[in-house]
Amino acid sequence: MRPRQHPSYYIDGLRAGDRLVLSRAITLVESRLATDQALAQAVLEGVLPHVPPTSVRVGITGVPGVGKSTFIEAFGKHLTGLGKQLAVLTIDPSSQRSGGSILGDKTRMETLSMDPLAYIRPSPAGDSLGGVAHRTRETMLLCEAAGFDLILIETVGVGQSETLVHGMVDFFLLLMLAGAGDELQGMKRGIMELADALAITKADGDNAAAADRARLEYQHALHLFPPTGTGWQPPVLTCSALTGMGISALWELIEKHQRLMSQPNHDGTSVRTRHRQQQALDWFKTLLRQRIEQQFFTQNGLTDKLQAIEKQVINGDLLPSIAITKLFL
Amino acid sequence: MRPRQHPSYYIDGLRAGDRLVLSRAITLVESRLATDQALAQAVLEGVLPHVPPTSVRVGITGVPGVGKSTFIEAFGKHLTGLGKQLAVLTIDPSSQRSGGSILGDKTRMETLSMDPLAYIRPSPAGDSLGGVAHRTRETMLLCEAAGFDLILIETVGVGQSETLVHGMVDFFLLLMLAGAGDELQGMKRGIMELADALAITKADGDNAAAADRARLEYQHALHLFPPTGTGWQPPVLTCSALTGMGISALWELIEKHQRLMSQPNHDGTSVRTRHRQQQALDWFKTLLRQRIEQQFFTQNGLTDKLQAIEKQVINGDLLPSIAITKLFL
Numbered sequence: 001m002r003p004r005q006h007p008s009y010y011i012d013g014l015r016a017g018d019r020l021v022l023s024r025a026i027t028l029v030e031s032r033l034a035t036d037q038a039l040a041q042a043v044l045e046g047v048l049p050h051v052p053p054t055s056v057r058v059g060i061t062g063v064p065g066v067g068k069s070t071f072i073e074a075f076g077k078h079l080t081g082l083g084k085q086l087a088v089l090t091i092d093p094s095s096q097r098s099g100g101s102i103l104g105d106k107t108r109m110e111t112l113s114m115d116p117l118a119y120i121r122p123s124p125a126g127d128s129l130g131g132v133a134h135r136t137r138e139t140m141l142l143c144e145a146a147g148f149d150l151i152l153i154e155t156v157g158v159g160q161s162e163t164l165v166h167g168m169v170d171f172f173l174l175l176m177l178a179g180a181g182d183e184l185q186g187m188k189r190g191i192m193e194l195a196d197a198l199a200i201t202k203a204d205g206d207n208a209a210a211a212d213r214a215r216l217e218y219q220h221a222l223h224l225f226p227p228t229g230t231g232w233q234p235p236v237l238t239c240s241a242l243t244g245m246g247i248s249a250l251w252e253l254i255e256k257h258q259r260l261m262s263q264p265n266h267d268g269t270s271v272r273t274r275h276r277q278q279q280a281l282d283w284f285k286t287l288l289r290q291r292i293e294q295q296f297f298t299q300n301g302l303t304d305k306l307q308a309i310e311k312q313v314i315n316g317d318l319l320p321s322i323a324i325t326k327l328f329l
Numbered sequence: 330m331r332p333r334q335h336p337s338y339y340i341d342g343l344r345a346g347d348r349l350v351l352s353r354a355i356t357l358v359e360s361r362l363a364t365d366q367a368l369a370q371a372v373l374e375g376v377l378p379h380v381p382p383t384s385v386r387v388g389i390t391g392v393p394g395v396g397k398s399t400f401i402e403a404f405g406k407h408l409t410g411l412g413k414q415l416a417v418l419t420i421d422p423s424s425q426r427s428g429g430s431i432l433g434d435k436t437r438m439e440t441l442s443m444d445p446l447a448y449i450r451p452s453p454a455g456d457s458l459g460g461v462a463h464r465t466r467e468t469m470l471l472c473e474a475a476g477f478d479l480i481l482i483e484t485v486g487v488g489q490s491e492t493l494v495h496g497m498v499d500f501f502l503l504l505m506l507a508g509a510g511d512e513l514q515g516m517k518r519g520i521m522e523l524a525d526a527l528a529i530t531k532a533d534g535d536n537a538a539a540a541d542r543a544r545l546e547y548q549h550a551l552h553l554f555p556p557t558g559t560g561w562q563p564p565v566l567t568c569s570a571l572t573g574m575g576i577s578a579l580w581e582l583i584e585k586h587q588r589l590m591s592q593p594n595h596d597g598t599s600v601r602t603r604h605r606q607q608q609a610l611d612w613f614k615t616l617l618r619q620r621i622e623q624q625f626f627t628q629n630g631l632t633d634k635l636q637a638i639e640k641q642v643i644n645g646d647l648l649p650s651i652a653i654t655k656l657f658l
Contacts (some may be wrong), residue, residue, distance in 0.1 A: 044648055053645075112407070134650060141648070190522050192554065221550035224523065277643045284642045284649035291653055292625045293618065313613045314606045316382075319373055320613035321463060323619055 005038060011046040017147040019119060026121060031137045044138060053276075055144045056152045056258055059165040061191070062175030067241060068154055069108035069200045071175060074241035076109070078248060079150055080117035087143035088112070089136055090154040091123040091161045119148060137168050137283065167192045167279055170261070170272060171254050174198050176218065178210040193225060195234050197253060203238035203245060211238045216316035230271050232257065336368060340375040348448060355450060358467045376474035382605075384473045385587055386480045388494040390520070391504030396530045397483055397572060398437035400504060403570035405438070407577060408479055408541055409446035416472035417441070419483040420452040420490050450476060466497050466612065476592040495523045496608055496614060499590065499601060500583050503527050505547065507539040522554060523585060524563050528579060532567035538565045559600050561586060 003009045004024070013021025029040045062068050072088060078138035079086050087192070088109070112118050121143075123136050140151050153169060155161045166172045192198070198218050202210030219236040227233055235253065239246030263270040297303070309327055312318035332338045333353070342350025357368045388553035391397050401417060408415050417438070449473050450472075452465050469480050482498060484490040495501045503524035521527070527547050532540030548565040556562055564582065568575030590601040626632075639658055647655070 032455070041651055041654065045651060048645075048648060083595060137652065138648070145547060190519055193519050217549070218553060221553045224547060224550045274336070277645070280642050280645065280649055284639065284652055287649055287653045287658070289618070289622065291657065292621055296621045296624075310610060310613065313609050316377075316606070316609065319377060320609055320616055321467065321615055322370055322374060324616045325370065327617070328620065 005039065007042040007046050010039075010043040014043075014047055014142060015050055015144045019146070022119065022142060022146045023121075025142050026139050029142065030135055030294070038053065040138075042291075044141065047142065051141050051144045052149065053273075055149050056171070056254065057140065057153070057169040058254060059153050059155065059162070059169035059172040060175065061155045061162045061165065061173070062201070064156060066175045066177055068156075068175060069165055070241040071199075071201055071239070072152060072154060073109045073112045074244060074247055075250065076112045076118055076152065077115065078244075078251060080112075080115050082251075084117065084150045085148045086115075086118045086150045086152065087140075087148035087153045088118065088120045088154065089123055089139055089143070090121075091136060091156075097122065119143065119146075134287070136165075140168065162191055162194065167282060170275070171196045173254075175201050177201060177215070178207060178214040192222075196228070196257060197224070197234050197250070198236040199246070199250060200236065200238045202240060202242075204240035204242045208238075208240075214238075230261065230275075233259065234251060334368065336371040336375050339368075339372040343372075343380055343471060343474045348475070351448065351471060351475045352450075354471050355468050358471065359464055369467075370567065371472065376471065380470050380473045381478065382602075384478050384480060385500070385583065386469065386498040387583060388481070388482050388484065388491070388498035388501040389504065390484045390491045390494065390502070391530070393485060395504045395506050397485075397504060399570040400528075400530055400568070401481060401483060402438045402441045403573060403576055404579065405441040405447055405481065407580060408574075409441075409444050411580075413446065413479045414477045415444075415447045415479045415481065416469075416477035417449045417481045417483065418452055418472070419446065419450075420465060420466055420485075421492060430562055446473075448472065463616070465494075469497065491520055491523065496611060499604070500525045500586055502579075502583075504530050505543070506530060507532070507536060507543040521551075525557070525561060526563050526579070527551070527565040528575070529565065529567045531569060531571075532574060533569035533571045537567075539567075543567075559590065559604075561589065627643060 010021055010025045010028070014025060025040075025043055028036050028043065031037065031040070060068060076086055076088060109120055113120050121139065123139070136153065140153070143151060151169075153165050155165045164171075172194055174191065174197070176198055178200055200211045200214045200218070215236045215238050222234055222236065237246050237250055237253065239250055241247075257303060258272070261275070262270050264270050265274075297306075306328065309318065309323045313320055313323050339350055339354045339357070343354060344587055354369075354372055357365050357372065360366065360369070389397065389401065405415055405417060438449055442449050450468065452468070460506055460644050465482065469482070472480060480498075484494045491501075503520065503526070505527055507529055529543045529547070544565045544567050551563050551565065554563075566575050566579055566582065568579060570576075587601070590604070591599045593599050594603075625654045626635075634656065638647065638652045642652050
């Protein structure tokens with residue numbers, strides 16, 4: 001067996017913080033070859049006990065044009081300046097379709113990509129959004145095993161990927177532009193209520209006053225929302241990747257949130273621990289449902305029968321409850 | 330065969346608008362007896378072609394204390410005053426647990442329950458929220474077949490039932506109290522973004538000024554939300570069941586929404602038609618998933634194995650993706 005066909009090559013390399021091994025391990029996790037998948041599973045099982053539970057996972061979303069890459073570059077440089085080992089994972093369904101986001105991301109975050117403390121990796125292309133999320137979670141674990149204690153996961157905020165990312169991070173940040181209006185058109189309803197904080201970007205020059213007005217407006221609006229289950233009231237900040245204004249305040253806010261969530265409850269576990277446990281269980285249940293449905297839908301001859309029944313349901317000729325009975329006759 | 334064991338007893342009775350038959354048909358739909366279920370299915374299939382597509386289905390939700398029954402009584406009387414045939418269906422998971430909401434609802438809406446144009450029916454007790462929604466949908470169809478052209482479905486707004494109700498109505502109304510704060514504690518996050526309109530209740534006497542301030546605040550906050558897919562911007566109104574203020578304006582608003590949604594698109598179908606088709610398809614897919622999962626989870630010996638694996642997932646000893654592989658070994 002050649003070294004790269006053995007789990008210990010990856011496990012030892014990851015524990016030593018070897019970036020080349022990390023990149024190869026991620027490629028392995030992304031692979032659909034059965035032999036690769038078996039090896040990937042052995043690697044993940046091998047590193048799992050060594051993944052430090054102290055990492056901070058931050059999801060960042062916002063519509064195109066909000067300045068996500070510029071923000072992440074400024075935010076990332078601030079974090080590596082504090083000595084953090086930073087991994088940036090990006091999920092972008094559109095670039096997955098075109099199949100070429102790797103170079104794009106490296107170019108987008110030019111300074112950060114050359115920082116020795118930062119590791120940037122676009123999410124693997126996936127045939128389904130669930131698949132993307134699945135591999136992004138495992139990529140995150142590999143990065144953590146390799147010593148990256150801070151993970152930023154970027155998503156575009158217009159589809160379903162942000163709900164999936166929300167389910168794998170400790171803190172979910174929504175980037176917004178000043179001047180509510182056009183830029184909201186592309187944003188998914190419900191996303192504001194997922195956010196642990198809102199940051200109004202591009203708060204510099206002529207735009208600074210508008211950004212501050214937007215901050216006050218959103219802050220006020222969020223107070224009318226029901227609070228999150230943990231009692232955390234999502235704040236609104238302004239920031240500028242150009243001047244650096246608000247960038248350090250945003251990190252302090254995330255640290256404050258982490259401290260609050262890390263306090264032990266009466267039963268000894270923290271909100272953060274229970275949150276991660278719930279995320280793991282939800283992930284398992286999602287995969288289980290996918291597997292069960294996959295088994296069902298790949299039955300011989302089902303597709304035609306199902307399509308015919310769905311058509312009757314859509315046309316109103318068949319009640320859904322009766323359609324189920326007919327399907328299982 | 331006795332008359333009440335034959336579908337035509339129900340189908341003919343419903344088409345004649347017979348309320349006794351309607352009540353019996355609903356009881357039949359709620360029944361878990363296999364013979365009743367077969368009969369219920371035949372009845373539903375028989376009436377489906379006669380359900381007028383012109384009915385208006387309105388979901389009404391709000392936390393306890395917001396004055397839902399008082400509001401529905403005032404709103405309902407206004408609607409029957411316009412000659413509408415009104416059916417009120419209520420979903421209340423808590424009273425389902427205690428098993429005694431029938432008398433409660435009748436007492437709560439004393440005037441409306443004696444109105445010859447109104448029909449009030451609490452939702453059947455259900456062992457699952459899905460079951461409740463399932464039977465409420467069919468109850469709604471029976472009411473429509475019996476000539477009720479306006480359906481109000483009431484839910485408590487603190488659990489998951491409002492998402493289900495949102496999935497079966499044309500218009501979703503959220504009732505709120507003035508003075509955002511305590512009453513938001515019990516409200517589910519995300520519910521505000523489901524609403525087609527907000528109504529601030531109890532806008533009378535000393536409370537009128539506060540209600541008007543709340544209206545402005547919520548109106549402003551909702552403008553910061555992404556618009557609904559249909560371009561409808563949810564408005565905020567104030568109303569009082571005591572003085573009747575705002576009650577007719579609310580109905581005019583719902584009529585305006587119905588007119589907008591009924592306009593044909595370039596392909597000839599209206600937003601409303603496509604919305605109802607999507608709801609039917611979603612309902613079918615939900616039932617299908619439930620059925621598939623039920624088949625899976627009732628396998629012999631699975632429960633113990635699954636519980637053991639879920640425990641390892643929660644403890645972080647096993648990655649969800651690997652847990653799935655182990656479960657299906």
